[in-house]
Amino acid sequence: MDIELSPEDLSFQSEVRNFLKENAYKQGDYNKWRLNWFKLARAKGGWDIPKWPEKFGGPGWSPTQHYIWEKQTAVSVTPWDLPFGLSMLAPVLMNYGSQEQQDRFLPAIRDRKVNWCQGYSEPGAGSDLANLKTKAQLTPDGKHYIVNGTKIWTTLAHIADWIFCLVRTSDTGKKQEGISFLLFPMKQTGIEVKPIITLGGAHSVNMVHFTDVKVPVENRVGEADQGWTYAKGLLQHERTGLAGISRSLVALESLKEQAKGVKRGNGTLMDEPAFRTKVAELEVDLMATEFTELRSLAAAAGGHNPGPESSILKLKGTEIQQRIQKLTVEAGGIYSAAWGAKPVGHSFARAGMSGYLSSRAYTIYGGASEVQKDVVAKNVLGIKKSGK
Ligand SMILES: Cc1cc2nc3c(=O)[nH]c(=O)nc-3n(C[C@H](O)[C@H](O)[C@H](O)COP(=O)(O)OP(=O)(O)OC[C@H]3O[C@@H](n4cnc5c(N)ncnc54)[C@H](O)[C@@H]3O)c2cc1C
Numbered sequence: 001m002d003i004e005l006s007p008e009d010l011s012f013q014s015e016v017r018n019f020l021k022e023n024a025y026k027q028g029d030y031n032k033w034r035l036n037w038f039k040l041a042r043a044k045g046g047w048d049i050p051k052w053p054e055k056f057g058g059p060g061w062s063p064t065q066h067y068i069w070e071k072q073t074a075v076s077v078t079p080w081d082l083p084f085g086l087s088m089l090a091p092v093l094m095n096y097g098s099q100e101q102q103d104r105f106l107p108a109i110r111d112r113k114v115n116w117c118q119g120y121s122e123p124g125a126g127s128d129l130a131n132l133k134t135k136a137q138l139t140p141d142g143k144h145y146i147v148n149g150t151k152i153w154t155t156l157a158h159i160a161d162w163i164f165c166l167v168r169t170s171d172t173g174k175k176q177e178g179i180s181f182l183l184f185p186m187k188q189t190g191i192e193v194k195p196i197i198t199l200g201g202a203h204s205v206n207m208v209h210f211t212d213v214k215v216p217v218e219n220r221v222g223e224a225d226q227g228w229t230y231a232k233g234l235l236q237h238e239r240t241g242l243a244g245i246s247r248s249l250v251a252l253e254s255l256k257e258q259a260k261g262v263k264r265g266n267g268t269l270m271d272e273p274a275f276r277t278k279v280a281e282l283e284v285d286l287m288a289t290e291f292t293e294l295r296s297l298a299a300a301a302g303g304h305n306p307g308p309e310s311s312i313l314k315l316k317g318t319e320i321q322q323r324i325q326k327l328t329v330e331a332g333g334i335y336s337a338a339w340g341a342k343p344v345g346h347s348f349a350r351a352g353m354s355g356y357l358s359s360r361a362y363t364i365y366g367g368a369s370e371v372q373k374d375v376v377a378k379n380v381l382g383i384k385k386s387g388k
Helices: 007-022 029-042 063-074 085-097 099-110 227-242 245-260 273-299 309-338 351-364 369-380
Strands: 115-121 133-139 144-152 162-168 178-185 191-197 203-216
Touching: 007 085, 029 115, 063 245, 063 273, 085 099, 085 115, 085 178, 085 227, 099 351, 133 162, 144 162, 162 191, 162 203, 162 227, 178 203, 178 227, 227 369, 245 309, 309 351, 309 369
Parallel strands: 115 162
Antiparallel strands: 133 144, 144 203, 162 178, 191 203
């Protein structure tokens, strides 16, 4: 997609390009470079927290400037970053946290000093999240919650310092009405983290058990029993972040290059009409999804929650990522099957298969695709369920 860039936008684009080029990782202590990169980005005027509103130190960019940043960072080497504190919890604290909570937690999130994890899903509560059972009971003096229960699929719980957690504080009324939003440290008595190894052979998710975990009442965000409202806003930010449009644009370009290196008769795989058609279909879908992302960036730049379009982005963005992974495996042919052993054949084949297996989860986490379709049908298209 080409957007008409004004002279100011073009000058911003070269400023971003120069910054990314000058400060790219070369060699030496990666961690030192990483933290220094964020410092330098901060000195540019909030480039370390592009999506935060100006009031909280963000750069106050226009949607076009966000678009430029996304595109340029996708083709550059930038330091790794986790979304849990920065893109998920931070907007909740900005909208619903007390001044004391904002002062306490936001600076450490910005400085990348504290790793957060997300304690939403439970063995009986995934798509039907409001069914969650982890219980938080107030002590008689009203100063603490005592938390008991189990969370599942908790990404990076094994390296997290803190967790933001949905807990049940009331059993009366509608399921959604008795949920609270708590923050507490992971390294404390009563928390046990057990690894879950996924299809691609990686350890990124965990089962987390809480036994009589003591949480000060001032670590509750917002009102008691109102956590569902805050949790839903967070999910919209999470879904927008999962679409990965800029990354897909880069991945699709590298898929084309890979396919050009695969011989077919007198030509290459990229010359085959059937393969070209699949690539072209992906390009068209990617372009359409990019326009939706721009709409969502415009909302975020104004400090608003992204809204139900975030479900379109999550749905289409993750499906596109899976289709690219699938075509990469197809391009690798028989060599893709050797992914667990020594690399054989095309250099991309091994990573292609492990990427493909990991990508199966993209249409599950952050809310399964079927659930996103429900949200789009109801809140974007205004379709009512039959019989209602
Ligand atoms: C790799 C990975 C990382 C994750 N990280 C985290 C994390 O850090 N923190 C966290 O809290 N959670 C995390 N999750 C959990 C994730 O959010 C849930 O897996 C997801 O919400 C689906 O819930 P479930 O697994 O319980 O499946 P279920 O809800 O049991 O769904 C099973 C199947 O039923 C279908 N289904 C369910 N409801 C409907 C419906 N209404 N209409 C049509 N079909 C339906 C679903 O599409 C799905 O295919 C992670 C999951 C994965 C796989």
